[in-house]
Amino acid sequence: MNFWESFQLGLREIWAHKFRSLLTMLGIILGVSSLVAMSALVKGMERGAKEALIAVGGLQKIRVEPAEVPAEQQHLRDQAVGVTMKDVQALRHSAPLVTDLSPEMRLPNATLTANGKHFRPFVCAGVWPIALPMSEHVLAHGRMFNEIDDEQARSVCVIGTATRDELFGSPEEVGHEVIPIGETLLINRQPFTIIGLFQHYESEQQRKERELAQLEPKRAPTGPTRGRGGGGGGRRGGNFVFWLKNASVFLPLNTVWIKFRSGLAASPDPRLSTLELKIADVERMNVALQQIRNVLMSTHQGIEDFSFRTQEEWAENINTFIRNARLSGGIIAGNSLLVGGIGIMNIMLASISGRIREIGIRKAVGAGTGDVFFQILVESVVIAILGGLVGLAASYGLVRIISQLSPTENTPVITVTAMVLAFGSSVGIGILAGLFPAFKAARLDPIEALRYE
Amino acid sequence: MALLELQNVSKVYHLGGEEIRALDDVSLDIEAGQFISIIGPSGSGKSTLMHILGCLDTPTHGTIRLDGVMIQDASPRQLAAIRNRKIGFVFQFFNLLPKLNVLQNVELPMVYSGISARARRERAIAALRLVEMENRSKHRPSQLSGGQQQRAAIARALVNDPKIIFADEPTGNLDSHTGEVILELFRKLSSEGRTIILVTHDPEIAAVTPRRIEIRDGRISEKVDPELAGLDRLATGRLPAAAS
Secondary structure (H helix, E strand, O other), X not given: OOHHHHHHHHHHHHHHOHHHHHHHHHHHHHHHHHHHHHHHHHHHHHHHHHHHHHHOOOOOEEEEEEOOOOHHHHHHHHHOOOOEHHHHHXXXXXXXXXXXXEEEEEOOOOOEXXXXXXXXXXXXXXXXXXXXXXXXXXXXXXXXXOHHHHHOOOOEEEEOHHHHHHHHOOHHHHOOOOOOOOOEEEEOOEEEEEEEEEOOOOOHHHHHHHHHHHHOOOOOOOOOOOOOOOOOOOOOOOOHHHHHHHOEEEEEHHHHHHHOHHHOOOOOOOEOOEEEEEEOOHHHHHHHHHHHHHHHHHHOOOOOOEEEEEOHHHHHHHHHHHHXXXXXXXXXXXXXXXXXXXXXXXXXXXXXXXXXXXXXXXXXXXXXXHHHHHHHHHHHHHHHHHHHXXXXXXXXXXXXXXXXXXXXXXXXXXXXXXXXXXXXXXXXXXXXXXXXXXXXXXXXXXXXXXXXX | OOOEEEEEEEEEEEEOXXXXXXXXXXXXXXXXXXXXXXXXXXXXXXXXHHHHHOOOOOOOEEEEEEXXXXXXXXXXXHHHHHHHHHXXXXXXXXXXXXXXXXXXXXXXXXXXXXXXXXXXXXHHHHHHHHOOOHHHOOOOHHHOOHHHHHHHHHHHHXXXXXXXXXXXXXXXXXXXXXXXXXXXXHHHHHHOOOEEEEEEOOHHHHOOOOEEEEEEOOEEEEEEOHHHHHHHHHHHHHHHHHHO
């Protein structure tokens, strides 16, 4: 008896007991679909997290920040200079593993005023033009200030869309996109001309939702409009990372130094709030960090008043979280698959005890031990295969239901790997579940089986 | 050489510490083409004898040679293959599979001998024609009368062209007229040169066979009907001539 015939025989047997088979399959269906759906959810989360990671500049970025002097150097505290432009020059000359440097001079608590409105952006910083590529910013309108603007300390600025939304109105409110190029903006009561507008940053999910909202006719607003706090800036919910990036204002570094010096430490060497570095190779992160440290230690006369921050920790956290989510979800879904397998074994045992005479007849006309074993095993596998296929189909529905019930930032992504894995394990479970019943059936004595009533 | 040779065959069961000799030192030769009945009351060991002759079971002691091959020590797998190719069974309760139709039931032995689907169909139809059941091939066993079911079962026993056909009380579940028809069918198959062994408790049924083996308490004694044996001798005398 070949495989195809056994398969047909199995199908016929399943068809003969439709309801019973369906109930048996249900365990596998639920197991497979929850396995696929779980993996889709985790995949969606992973994708969202990775997107956010890329939005802040990826793994090659190192941030040098002024830090508290370590305890053993407390007595040198007065000589600590902080991160300064001198460090920038030194690193540029002596740290070959650093490819780009972007000094940043932040204006803490800067207040923007325009149009009679006030807004406190998340970032208001004086930077070099290189900050544009360094912090993964892209201009949508206008231009970035250049070296000449910086050299001459011109009063120009480039703003993000969240800043624009707050001061000039978001596209949703105004009805069309406001491009405030050429407008004047007061930063701490100093006038600046807006020369550029960043792109609107958002996750894939947000973009899709926004495009969908544009297609739908606008609903009439009900009730008073709610004030928008630090939240989405007109765009609802939103991944916070993206909002922070949108709520930014960039000024030329020199301008900040000259105009707002009073607000910063008054030392001859321009003190920076942070220094962003980009290294050539993530693989050589540790070497690069050591190199940067050496250079800075020499410019700081051995006072370690700086610290490094890399995205590695964040990336590591994401990976750990994803791994844990996958593991726990996998165990739960795998359990339900296992329960499905036990259901199959149970029903196969019931099935063979109802078919002892049939097995006796088959043996009498020449079915060998192997034939009977294979027949029962295939039947069990066929149930598992059918259950697995239905489960794969059901997983689509399940994912849809889950995203309806709790709409998250991250659309679940059903992967082929997950489907293959889930289907494969359902087949494996089917084989395991069939082994014992098949063994039991194959071992039946033909004489006893024929006599069985 | 006889088709089936039993030498000093015993079968011993142990039931609750008690030893039961279902067969006690039985020696027996069955020639090809013979029509034999094994007769005995229930508990006489005739079922055990049939199981051993029919390769469903192996003896505790003694040797069996079927078609020139010693089979007393065969494994269950080997026995299954022997049953499949050399032996056809007809049972008292027909033992057709209720979920399959007549044709599929008749095809069943061939499924296990690896014959292609098309050849299976052709041979099954031929076997059904032999028992005049070809027009019932699509019926389920439950849609047939007892006699028809038994004829389908005989077709199944014939389909792999076995060396020996065993019939275990083939008329036991039929009315006397239908029983006659089935016995007539066996007689016809015997006259075509097939080896048939009829197992029964009924002397009247045993009376149709030229050679009768009586079994009682696990031991056998033989009777040969002179009249029927004459026919038998005639038949066996004729067959080798035809074969040579």
